[in-house]
Amino acid sequence: MSLRAPEDTGDNTPIVNGHDESIYSTCAALATSVNAFLETEAPTPMLKAVQEQTRIALGVIDEALDRYSLDEISLSYNGGKDCLVLLILLLCSLANHKKGALPKALHTVYIVSKHPFAEVGAFVDESVSTYKLDLVRYAMPMKEAFRKYLDEHKKIKAILVGTRRTDPHGENLTHFDPTDSGWPAFMRVHPVIDWHYAEIWAFIRHLEIPYCPLYDQGYTSLGGTTDTHPNPALKAEGKDEDKKSSHQTFKPAYELMEDNAERLGRDW
Numbered sequence: 001m002s003l004r005a006p007e008d009t010g011d012n013t014p015i016v017n018g019h020d021e022s023i024y025s026t027c028a029a030l031a032t033s034v035n036a037f038l039e040t041e042a043p044t045p046m047l048k049a050v051q052e053q054t055r056i057a058l059g060v061i062d063e064a065l066d067r068y069s070l071d072e073i074s075l076s077y078n079g080g081k082d083c084l085v086l087l088i089l090l091l092c093s094l095a096n097h098k099k100g101a102l103p104k105a106l107h108t109v110y111i112v113s114k115h116p117f118a119e120v121g122a123f124v125d126e127s128v129s130t131y132k133l134d135l136v137r138y139a140m141p142m143k144e145a146f147r148k149y150l151d152e153h154k155k156i157k158a159i160l161v162g163t164r165r166t167d168p169h170g171e172n173l174t175h176f177d178p179t180d181s182g183w184p185a186f187m188r189v190h191p192v193i194d195w196h197y198a199e200i201w202a203f204i205r206h207l208e209i210p211y212c213p214l215y216d217q218g219y220t221s222l223g224g225t226t227d228t229h230p231n232p233a234l235k236a237e238g239k240d241e242d243k244k245s246s247h248q249t250f251k252p253a254y255e256l257m258e259d260n261a262e263r264l265g266r267d268w
């Protein structure tokens with residue numbers, strides 16, 4: 001599948017179904033960029049694999065947009081790399097979506113950790129303004145939070161999730177899975193379920209998408225401050241400026257290649 005560049009009127013003002021222009025221009029800019037990526041011959045086997053993963057994920061998102069109206073869909077967003085990729089792909093798909101008017105902002109939900117990183121909070125805030133998100137935050141256990149979210153947003157029927165196969169509980173998921181019994185009822189949509197860790201980073205870096213700065217400090221999976229550390233697999237010896245003592249530094253998250261080493265910086 002290939003994304004079409006947005007039509008315009010000749011004066012750079014896109015018109016699609018009379019929707020709010022601000023989210024459309026965000027979507028259109030991202031679609032143009034992803035489109036160019038998909039149409040160019042990949043210079044490396046990794047980017048070729050990412051192109052294929054991108055096409056599959058866009059197909060899943062398109063299917064979700066066919067099954068559900070825009071006010072029935074939300075995205076679970078915690079500022080992490082996987083849901084960041086998902087957010088970009090969702091916005092791209094919306095640029096071509098002809099089913100109805102685009103919303104003023106995209107439904108998103110964030111369950112704030114008990115011990116949040118300031119950097120994660122700041123990155124989520126930045127995402128809200130960059131990508132025009134209608135973000136609802138809850139500070140409570142996840143199941144309870146989704147129950148409250150559905151109660152307060154009665155139209156929501158499907159939530160996109162950035163879980164991947166190698167995450168805990170990711171092993172048996174498919175692209176569309178109703179929530180388990182005991183969870184509030186909605187459809188979970190997993191467009192990036194089969195992406196590898198390194199493919200997520202290749203996409204983000206190739207498309208130059210800004211990401212949470214903790215990843216540059218060796219964090220590879222973001223939880224709370226009490227249970228998340230830089231990944232020991234990324235340890236690098238550094239020297240202090242006076243060169244008298246050495247101290248521990250960490251390479252950036254995108255230097256890790258192995259899926260199964262991703263959570264070595266998490267205590268659970």
Ligand code: FAD
Nearest residue numbers: 076077078082083109110111161162163167169179180183
């Ligand atoms: P990560 O690997 O850090 O994140 C994976 C993805 O989950 C993210 O990309 C993001 O889309 C979402 N996510 C994770 N944390 C947050 C957060 N704090 N705020 C918003 N989004 C977040 N468990 C069950 O046993 N049965 C279920 O039916 C079930 N349904 C769920 C539905 C949704 C929408 C979500 C987000 C979680 C659900 N879970 C369910 C819990 C899930 O299995 C994981 O335990 C949980 O997502 C945290 O896992 P993780 O640390 O591996 O997340």
